[in-house]
Amino acid sequence: MALVLLVSMVALSNGFLFSQTSSSQDSSSSQAQNSTDKDIDLLRKDVRSQKKQVIAANMNLSDKESEQFWPVYDQYTAELVKINDQKYTAIKQFAQNYDTLTDDQAEDLTKQALQVDQSVAQLRVKYIPIFAKVISGKKTALFFQLDRRLVMLIDLQLASAIPLVEP
Known part of the structure; x- marks a missing residue:
């Protein structure tokens, strides 16, 4: 159920991303662009929160594992956000x-x-x-399976919201 919720949220946010970004090119106001960027940042934070909930629901971590896993996950996510900022910038361009x-x-x-x-x-x-130091190899593999599948779902929704280049 959490996965369905995440996919639905991403579908809505990605349609919003492209439609808001393309419509803001018609507006010469930097204030409108800043508002759109803030809205998109909020949507991205919501998607990250939902992603974390899906991972938590599927990892079955013990209390000890959780104590060690989540700080590493947060560090990984922070680095991933920086990379995804580049993706967002390219989509915006x-x-x-x-x-x-x-x-x-x-x-x-x-x-x-x-x-x-x-x-x-x-x-x-x-x-x-780094993950293998705080959780087992199998749980590390499970985490990356979940992470990749969720990212693929997000990317699929993004791809469906962005038109193809016209030759």
Whole structure:
């Protein structure tokens, strides 16, 4: 049930992300852009909270494991947020330039997207031994399975909300 709630929330927030970002290009007001950015930041925080709840519900951690796991998880999430900030920036650039996107801009955005993917993969590799120090190898594997599946659901919703580049 928590997973369904998370997917629904992400679907709503991602539609909001693209529609609000693209409509704010029509507004020359930086105040409107700041308001949109704040709304999107709140939605992203809500999604992270829901993700944490889904992970908590599925990890079956003991009290001792929880004490050690959650600080590492929070550190991992903080680093992941920084990477995802780059993804959000690229999506925002795409939305703002959608109607006038040049080949060079499209190529640059593609490189940015692939760099984000590489950074996320590197972060996961970095954190495998860190999580394995505080929980078992199987629970570490379970965590990364859950994390990847949730991120894939979020990315699927994002992809469905963002139009394809027009050649």
